[in-house]
Amino acid sequence: MIPSRLFSARPQAVLEGMGFWMLPTRSLPSRLLLRASPRLLSVSCADCTKHQEPPRKQPLSEKKLKRHFVDHRRVLVRGGRGGSGVSCFHSEPRKEFGGPDGGDGGNGGHVILRVDQRVKSLSSVLSRYQGFDGEDGGRKNCFGRNGAVLYIQVPVGTLVKEGNEVLADLSRPGDEFIAAVGGSGGKGNRFFLANDNRAPTTCTPGQPGQERVLFLELKTVAHAGLIGFPNAGKSSLLRAISNARPAVASYPFTTLNPHVGIVHYEDHQQIAVADIPGIIRGAHQNRGLGLAFLRHIERCPFLLFLVDLSVPEPWTQLDHLKYELEQYNEGLSKRPYAVVANKIDLPQARARLPQLQARLGQEAIALSAATGENLEELLLRLKELHDRHVATELEHGRQPLRW
Numbered sequence: 347m348i349p350s351r352l353f354s355a356r357p358q359a360v361l362e363g364m365g366f367w368m369l370p371t372r373s374l375p376s377r378l379l380l381r382a383s384p385r386l387l388s389v390s391c392a393d394c395t396k397h398q399e400p401p402r403k404q405p406l407s408e409k410k411l412k413r414h415f416v417d418h419r420r421v422l423v424r425g426g427r428g429g430s431g432v433s434c435f436h437s438e439p440r441k442e443f444g445g446p447d448g449g450d451g452g453n454g455g456h457v458i459l460r461v462d463q464r465v466k467s468l469s470s471v472l473s474r475y476q477g478f479d480g481e482d483g484g485r486k487n488c489f490g491r492n493g494a495v496l497y498i499q500v501p502v503g504t505l506v507k508e509g510n511e512v513l514a515d516l517s518r519p520g521d522e523f524i525a526a527v528g529g530s531g532g533k534g535n536r537f538f539l540a541n542d543n544r545a546p547t548t549c550t551p552g553q554p555g556q557e558r559v560l561f562l563e564l565k566t567v568a569h570a571g572l573i574g575f576p577n578a579g580k581s582s583l584l585r586a587i588s589n590a591r592p593a594v595a596s597y598p599f600t601t602l603n604p605h606v607g608i609v610h611y612e613d614h615q616q617i618a619v620a621d622i623p624g625i626i627r628g629a630h631q632n633r634g635l636g637l638a639f640l641r642h643i644e645r646c647p648f649l650l651f652l653v654d655l656s657v658p659e660p661w662t663q664l665d666h667l668k669y670e671l672e673q674y675n676e677g678l679s680k681r682p683y684a685v686v687a688n689k690i691d692l693p694q695a696r697a698r699l700p701q702l703q704a705r706l707g708q709e710a711i712a713l714s715a716a717t718g719e720n721l722e723e724l725l726l727r728l729k730e731l732h733d734r735h736v737a738t739e740l741e742h743g744r745q746p747l748r749w
């Protein structure tokens with residue numbers, strides 16, 4: 347809006363007097379007018395500047411969007427209210443006392459959590475949900491319509507808690523959990539018709555829906571978890587072996603959210619690998635990003651420890667990583683694992699390899715995520731670990747994780 351003070355005499359003359367050229371407003375197409383207005387008003391007058399259009403918000407880049415990853419949420423869910431029953435009597439010409447014909451109210455709609463594979467974080471989950479109410483009953487024994495079910499889409503691996511109690515573990519696509527039950531509909535007076543009461547006037551109101559506060563926690567589901575120090579090359583490796591595109595940069599803690607990449611094999615086997623933020627020494631005392639994000643590898647049946655060969659004494663990394671894992675969850679580091687030594691393309695790194703193998707006392711898969719050298723060995727080992735996991739699960743009568 348142009349301040350009315352400017353328009354007090356002849357608006358066009360005032361603006362022209364200030365050195366602006368202006369078309370008659372009516373002759374301007376609205377498109378032009380919109381585009382021209384901020385420039386016309388961008389005069390040095392302080393009054394005018396505050397009326398400038400606010401700058402448009404830039405769309406977020408993919409990298410920034412990924413930072414909006416949310417892995418826990420507190421949600422208030424309330425089922426829909428049941429519709430009320432109605433009290434009324436049938437009436438038509440020559441049939442004055444037609445009996446009670448008030449219909450029942452419809453039931454309130456449930457609120458249901460449903461796993462959707464396209465949803466990747468809990469960021470789209472709102473803080474409260476109210477289910478749809480049932481319709482009230484009507485005359486002529488008309489029952490009210492039930493409230494529709496309200497679905498909340500959540501990612502695979504969502505844990506539903508109420509207080510400290512775990513209510514559901516939605517770990518498979520299509521899993522559903524009734525978060526709040528809708529209230530039942532009230533009864534119309536027709537329901538109360540009995541031999542000793544031929545003209546009941548009683549009807550009941552609909553019940554309110556269930557209400558509860560749930561805590562949703564996301565635990566990424568994948569076969570293998572990539573564990574390593576910051577800058578070890580975890581994201582680079584995931585990019586090299588899968589179609590995932592996590593950000594890669596030479597500064598620590600480039601990765602702030604877990605990423606899952608799928609490794610495709612020729613026999614159509616798919617193995618999911620999760621890249622999580624880097625762990626540093628003392629992470630269990632909340633150094634670095636702490637250890638809370640390790641919940642994302644809790645469900646990984648096997649691990650890939652990534653050692654950075656470009657730093658001195660790389661063999662100490664494995665002990666530190668295992669120690670931090672144990673601090674978070676006892677027994678986590680004892681899962682089947684493979685050790686991967688990265689950055690073999692660097693000469694000083696290659697020179698450290700024999701010493702690393704000797705110190706670890708076990709085979710380490712030496713490769714370069716940057717050049718793709720020796721990735722096949724890792725892929726074969728990954729498949730081996732996966733096949734062993736499938737066999738163990740089947741042995742115990744459990745269904746192995748399928749992607």
Ligand SMILES: Nc1nc2c(ncn2[C@@H]2O[C@H](COP(=O)(O)OP(=O)(O)OP(=O)(O)O)[C@@H](O)[C@H]2O)c(=O)[nH]1
Pocket residue numbers: 574575576577578579580581582583593594595596597598599600601602622623624625688689690691692713714715716717
């Ligand atoms: N020379 C060489 N550099 C590598 C290799 N792999 C990764 N890098 C470099 O190492 C740096 C860190 O790589 P990232 O993949 O971001 O490491 P990260 O482990 O995911 O790091 P965070 O996300 O911070 O934990 C980048 O500058 C990469 O280019 C490799 O095989 N050879």
Ligand SMILES: [Mg+2]
Pocket residue numbers: 580581582592593594600601621
């Ligand atoms: Mg990373």
